[in-house]
Amino acid sequence: xxxxxxxxxxxxxxxxxxxxxxxxxxxxxxxxxxxxxxxxxxxxxxxxxxxxxxxxxxxxxxxxxxxxxxxxxxxxxxxxxxxxxxxxxxxxxxxxxxxxxxxxxxxxxxxxxxxxxxxxxxxxxxxxxxxxxxxxxxxxxxxxxx
Numbered sequence: 001x002x003x004x005x006x007x008x009x010x011x012x013x014x015x016x017x018x019x020x021x022x023x024x025x026x027x028x029x030x031x032x033x034x035x036x037x038x039x040x041x042x043x044x045x046x047x048x049x050x051x052x053x054x055x056x057x058x059x060x061x062x063x064x065x066x067x068x069x070x071x072x073x074x075x076x077x078x079x080x081x082x083x084x085x086x087x088x089x090x091x092x093x094x095x096x097x098x099x100x101x102x103x104x105x106x107x108x109x110x111x112x113x114x115x116x117x118x119x120x121x122x123x124x125x126x127x128x129x130x131x132x133x134x135x136x137x138x139x140x141x142x143x144x145x146x
Contacts, residue, residue: 033079051097
C-alpha cells in the first residue's frame with residue numbers, strides 16, 4: 001500500500017485516482033447490494049456450498065421465512081450477485097448459485113469478518129463506555145426541557 005495522508009489519516013489506495021470521496025461512494029454502492037438482514041448469511045452459505053436449493057437455504061438459516069428468503073434472493077439476483085436456475089421438473093426444482101461477480105466478493109467479506117472477529121470486543125467496550133457517558137446526561141436533559 002502507499003503512504004498515509006498526514007492531514008486526514010487516509011490510507012492511500014493502491015488503485016491510482018481513488019480519493020476518499022470515490023472510496024466512500026464505492027463502499028456505499030457495495031452496501032446497497034449487500035444491505036438486508038439476511039443477504040450476507042445467504043452469500044456465505046453459497047460461498048461454502050456453491051449451489052443450493054431454496055429448501056436447503058431455508059433449513060440452513062433458522063429464523064428466515066420463505067417469503068423473506070425469496071425476497072432477498074430476488075434482490076441478489078436483480079443485482080447480478082446470484083443466478084437462479086429452474087429445472088423443468090414437477091414440482092419445480094430451483095437452485096441458486098453465485099455469479100462470477102459475487103465470487104470476487106468472497107475475499108473482501110472474509111477480511112471484513114476477520115476484522116470484526118479481531119476488534120469485536122474493543123467495539124463492544126467502546127460502545128459500553130460511550131453509553132455510560134451518555135445515559136446520565138438524559139435525566140438532566142429532560143429536566144431542562146420543563
